[in-house]
């Protein structure tokens with residue numbers, strides 16, 4: 001199923017968001033967070049999203065992941081109009097189209113690594129046996145095949161994040177969404193994880209959207225999107241974006257020093 | 260998502276917190292055990308009554324003299340009205356009657372060699388064997404010839420035969436009843452309580468004519484103590500009782516405004532009363548069972564709500580990777596049902612233990628039938644679905660993004 005969806009839509013953009021706005025409401029008080037975001041992304045792209053804390057990165061990622069709905073604007077994911085989908089259809093859409101990698105790993109406790117990785121396939125209706133076989137193959141690919149029968153709490157953070165990546169990949173979704181996947185890891189482990197994502201993008205043409213605070217991490221991406229107060233500040237090649245970021249930062253430092 | 264998967268998830272969740280699961284199950288265990296015991300008690304009592312009915316024969320009534328009522332009305336004329344052989348024959352001729360057996364009974368000492376025992380001796384006719392379902396383990400029963408010629412023959416109850424003869428064959432042996440010799444011609448096969456003589460195994464039966472001559476002194480040469488009557492059909496029982504009353508009033512020349520000098524005791528009514536008591540007991544136990552099932556169900560609902568809250572993040576993760584609301588609903592619903600069904604099985608086991616303990620005392624037979632097991636499983640499923648649905652639905656309505664933010 002995944003394959004047919006992926007190939008039939010291969011011509012169109014994978015992600016098209018047009019004038020997406022998002023406000024949170026608490027006690028009837030509206031807090032606007034995203035003020036009209038436009039983004040297009042083709043298959044095979046590797047996009048890093050940066051921005052200050054509170055700029056709306058996670059809010060955007062939740063919308064991209066069909067976990068949350070925009071207050072206004074349109075979102076087409078792999079050719080599907082997300083706003084028109086029911087909750088059940090959204091679940092199926094996530095299952096087939098998106099692999100999530102979270103900052104806090106989010107593996108299920110009291111379940112083996114293997115079962116964790118197999119779960120998206122179970123929800124896709126694949127048989128238990130086949131799910132486990134494919135999960136084992138995926139675990140082997142991320143180099144954790146030996147640990148298949150361990151529980152998540154018996155693994156290091158870096159290993160857990162690899163398992164999470166295996167889980168994100170197992171159903172072969174066209175898009176990986178990773179919100180600060182290295183946020184809880186040290187520099188060396190972060191580099192390992194990034195090398196893995198990089199390899200996936202290069203060798204399989206896996207589309208990835210990744211949120212990070214660190215320019216070193218963002219440097220692995222092809223494209224950079226910078227958010228500021230709910231608006232896109234920069235959208236272009238990562239190398240150019242990171243150079244601008246450096247300049248902006250030094251200007252800010254000088255300005256601060258001047259004050 | 261496959262059922263196997265949902266079931267293994269439910270099992271995992273139950274085992275994650277075994278003590279809590281166990282405590283939650285307690286209410287349902289007690290509820291199911293009471294429901295099953297209720298059925299077992301009800302069935303036990305009904306089986307007991309059925310057994311009694313089959314021993315004493317069904318659709319039977321007894322006609323006997325009612326001396327209380329006869330006193331004022333009849334003593335003036337100087338005749339004590341009793342039931343006679345002629346009454347019995349007249350009753351026997353009624354179209355609604357299948358058979359009527361006149362009876363003369365007494366307690367006598369029975370002896371054979373050095374062994375002796377005191378027990379009830381019943382003087383009766385062959386009809387008695389037919390209408391009271393009496394079967395012979397050995398030998399033959401009483402015959403019309405025995406009655407006509409007052410032969411000294413006896414048919415022994417099972418226990419009497421064992422007491423006097425152990426394992427030896429009693430047929431053809433001579434026993435003494437109140438020091439008069441009788442030849443044993445048969446041994447009864449029936450066991451259990453009889454309506455008019457206690458344990459049917461402890462009875463000795465002789466021809467009524469012989470009893471009158473040798474054992475029982477009667478007011479008149481034809482009077483009997485009572486007549487056992489069986490109706491042709493169960494439906495016709497009440498009509499038959501009315502027929503007997505009309506006939507007897509007529510035969511005893513009782514004026515329209517006078518009371519009966521006889522009594523018709525209907526054993527079917529006793530059986531009905533017994534069944535009514537059994538039903539009442541069942542309802543009481545059923546009520547206790549229902550209350551504990553409801554209380555247990557509320558306990559399940561409570562724990563499931565706690566569990567949904569505790570596992571909010573897990574729900575979020577599952578939804579993110581593709582669990583539909585229905586998948587989440589099923590997961591929690593099946594978990595609640597699984598808890599209930601396991602409780603149901605433990606409840607059945609518990610009640611089976613109680614039933615075998617009660618049965619082993621030998622006073623009352625309690626059986627846990629397949630029906631009870633099926634009902635227990637169905638009940639526990641119903642409780643699981645009923646009380647598990649709300650928490651499960653609540654889980655399925657959670658928003659993925661909020662669940663993932665939940666700490």
Ligand SMILES: Nc1ncnc2c1ncn2[C@@H]1O[C@H](COP(=O)(O)OP(=O)(O)OP(=O)(O)O)[C@@H](O)[C@H]1O
Pocket residue numbers: 024025026031033051052053054055056057058059060
């Ligand atoms: N559920 C919510 N209710 C109300 N306001 C929210 C909610 N979630 C986020 N916000 C607000 O929206 C803004 C953007 O939050 P968001 O989490 O998208 O930021 P972020 O860019 O991911 O920040 P960080 O880098 O710290 O993760 C913040 O001001 C935050 O307070």
Ligand SMILES: [Mg+2]
Pocket residue numbers: 057058059
């Ligand atoms: Mg964030």
